[in-house]
Amino acid sequence: MTTIRDVAKLANVSVATVSRVINNNGYVNESTMQRVRQAIEQLNYRPNDVARSLFKGKSKMIALFVPDIMNPFFPELARAVEDISNKHGYTFILCNTDNQNDKEITYLNALLQKSIDGIILVSSTMTTSQVKDMKVPLIALDRKINPNLISVTVNNYEGARQAVQYLKKQGCKRIAHISGPENISNARERFRGYLDEVRDEEWFNSDFICVGNYAVNDAFEATKKLLQSNPEIDGIFVANDLMGVGVLKAAESLKIKIPNELSVIGFDGIELGNITSPSLTTMAQPIYNIGKRAAEILIQKIEHPNTVIKSEEHKVKLITREST
Amino acid sequence: MTTIRDVAKLANVSVATVSRVINNNGYVNESTMQRVRQAIEQLNYRPNDVARSLFKGKSKMIALFVPDIMNPFFPELARAVEDISNKHGYTFILCNTDNQNDKEITYLNALLQKSIDGIILVSSTMTTSQVKDMKVPLIALDRKINPNLISVTVNNYEGARQAVQYLKKQGCKRIAHISGPENISNARERFRGYLDEVRDEEWFNSDFICVGNYAVNDAFEATKKLLQSNPEIDGIFVANDLMGVGVLKAAESLKIKIPNELSVIGFDGIELGNITSPSLTTMAQPIYNIGKRAAEILIQKIEHPNTVIKSEEHKVKLITREST
DNA sequence: AACGCGTATGTAACCCGTTACATATATATA
DNA sequence: TATATATATGTAACGGGTTACATACGCGTT
Known part of the structure; x- marks a missing residue:
């Protein structure tokens, strides 16, 4: 050489x-x-970039932690982060954590040994003590970790309220909710939004609430049970699109007509919801954009450590399709 | 520190x-x-891994080049490669090439400067001269690049024949094909498999062949045209599942009943095909497994440069669902 | 007693850019 | 004319592990 x-x-x-x-x-x-x-x-x-890195203590690499790149929400996020990394001369490292804290810690240590310049975390398992006092810049994406860690998220609470309001406007009188895991901040927010919309309705019934795990199959099973026990339900706000697909499949298997007998609205706006039939109405996040912003903010933080940076909350947007 | x-x-x-x-x-x-x-x-x-890398000339990092992680075929591949990298102590770098050769070359140079240990390529644009004489181990995945570059692929030709045979067995008498881009080796193989199954049929008509681009929308438009001009078609072998979804949508918009009036079979076996309705019959690739094997072979090549390594061709498997 | 070998540890060069500091000339200012 | 400053270039230390080589001790062999 x-x-x-x-x-x-x-x-x-x-x-x-x-x-x-x-x-x-x-x-x-x-x-x-x-x-x-x-x-x-x-x-x-x-x-030789390695020699350069050794001297500078910087590697021109940034990493993205996601639970699992096979979940269709994350590729678009990863794409955005990679694009921005690339544009600014950074190499992009992808880590699948499976929501396991020990994996996160193992990755974190490995990356620190490689002089990683910054990390974007989609995590519901990192603890406050694990992220504070980190010398390497961190950004939380999609899920808040703690109030002191800069985050890029969407207005989950407001979005959830709007979703439920939309179902009401479509004439739904008994609205159920399939929520996400309680340890995920955005799932809690969406649940809170739902609750604040329905808690004072005279029809409200806590049996209308199921806890799901943000995956298709559980939502499928949960929905079948839910609709069999509560045939009066005529609208479901589902905490993410992936579970929305499970709801559509459940309705299909119960021969419940969508949207005539049941309206369904999801959350996320992944491409998948456009492909099902009926296609899925959803509160769409600007997925690419939040990934992009997280990367831009991270790079800003790396290259100009003294600039003041604030968390960002982006807006979701209703996309009406055939399921409502 | x-x-x-x-x-x-x-x-x-x-x-x-x-x-x-x-x-x-x-x-x-x-x-x-x-x-x-x-x-x-x-x-x-x-x-400090950087100091170690500098001395050793190795970085314990491997990269995967894919056209676009947002295409649902690739996350599973990426996941497999990341899992194996991780297991062997390697850090995983993801690069989206958009099928652009200049991006591939730019990435390649950047990674070489970082002493990358090996690269897995899903590429239809890298040239023979670009990959030969590379001092860093390379493996082709999903698409062959040239006969001298070790590859991990599936039996596209045989799989395509089996797909068409299956349609015949289901009673299809006029079988069309939506192919993938001609510059992608696996698309050519699948096309060849189709052709060898149908070319001697007395009904065969070259109008039954459309060239697609492995994406939903084009296939949707192409299929509408195809079926309007050739209403006698009662089976379509689609070169990948993503386009298969486009075909299903096109049939739906033309009020053609699947599978009664038209049978559709795709190729790949991505999860998406399981979610559409009707769900999509497909020739499924062992996606995770080929990613895994590519990574294992690459690491073998990195750590034991003298072991003899052979290309692998894995088998696809028919998964029958509602579209046939 | 002499030699060989396994065990144990240290010194310093090496990997390859980067940059603080030294040196030197030319031009500008006082 | 003396001093300050911009321009130009080189030397060597530095970043932090790794390892070739040197040194030294203990024990067994001849």
Whole structure:
């Protein structure tokens, strides 16, 4: 492998001068620069990023922790983060945590040993003590971790209220909710939004609430039970689209007509909801955009540690489709 | 940050001895080892991987190039590669190439500068000259690049024939094909399989062939045209499941009943096909498994450069669902 | 007694950019 | 003319592990 010393020798200058040319800093005479450039060209020299990282203590790498890239919500997030990383000259590392804290900690340590420059966390298991006093910049995405850790999220509470309001406007009189796991902040917010919309209705009944796990199958089973025990339900607000699909399938298997007998609204706005039939009405998050913003904020934090950065809450948007 | 020298000082030994303890090689007296271990513990010392990489010229990182992680075929592949990387102590880097050769080359150079240990390529745009003489181990996945580059693929040709045979067995008399892009090796193979099954049928008509782009929308439009011009078609072999979804939607919009009036079979076996209604019959690839094998082979190649490694062609498997 | 080998540990060079500091010339200011 | 400043370039230390090589002790063999 050719090194900066080879280039220096060929161009008849010191390594310092070559380094100045490469990094375009310090004083270098025009003609010297030409000579160095030519030597670099001739040897096809590429600086070794590892040596650079060692000296600088920075690696130009950022990581994204997601529970599981196979969950269709996350690829778009990952794509956004990768695009922005790439645009700013960072290499993108993807880690699947399976919502397991020990995996997160193992990844974290491994990445710190590699001088990772920053990490974006989609996590419901990292604890406050694990994230505070971290010397490497962290950003929470999609799920808040604690109030001191900058986060990029959506207005889950408001979005949930709007979803329920929309069902009411469509004429639903008995609205149920399939919630997400209680340890996930956005699931709690969506649940709270639902509750604040329905708790004072005279028809409200806590049997209309099921706890799901943000996955298709559980929602399928839960919905079947729910609708069999409570045939009066005519609307369901589902805490994410993936479970929304499970609800549609359950209704289909019970021969309940959507949207005639039952209206369904999801949350997230993943492409999947557009493909089912009936297609799924949803409160869509700006998924790509929140991933993009998280990456931009992280890079800002890495490159300008002193700028003041604030958490962001983006707005969800109703997308009406065939399920309502 | 605490360094090996800090540990050495505290344990009253040389850095060489500490290194020997960390890496468990060379002679170290039992009691010395205890002392060093304790110093490591006490200082919470973690070796700096960047320094290690610089000396060794290896980074313990591997990368996966995919066209776009948002295409639902790739997350499972990525997950498999990440799992295996992780298991063997490698860090996983994901690169979205958008099928653009210049992006691939840019990524490649960036990764080489980071002493990447190996790369898995899902690519239809890398050229023979770009991959030969690469000093870093490469593996082609899902798509062959050239005969000299080890690949992990499936039996696309055979699978395609089986798909068409299955449609015939189901009673289809006029079988069309929506193919993938001609520059993708697996699309060509699947097309060839289709052709070899139908070319000698007296009903065969080249109008039954459309070229798609492995995406939903194009297939939707193409199918509408195809079925309107050729209402006699009663079976379609679609080169991937994503386009299969487009076909299902097109049939729905034309009020063509599936499977009664039209049978559809896809290829890939992505989860999506299980969620549509009707659900999509498909020739399923062992997606996770081929990703896993590619990663295992790559790591084998990295860690034992002299072992003889062969390309692998895995078998696809018919999954019958409601669309046939 | 001399030699060989296994055990144990330390010194210093090495991996390869980066940059603080030293040196030197030329131009500008006082 | 003396001093300050911009320009130009080189030397060597530095970042933090790794390891070749040197040194030294203990024990067994001849």
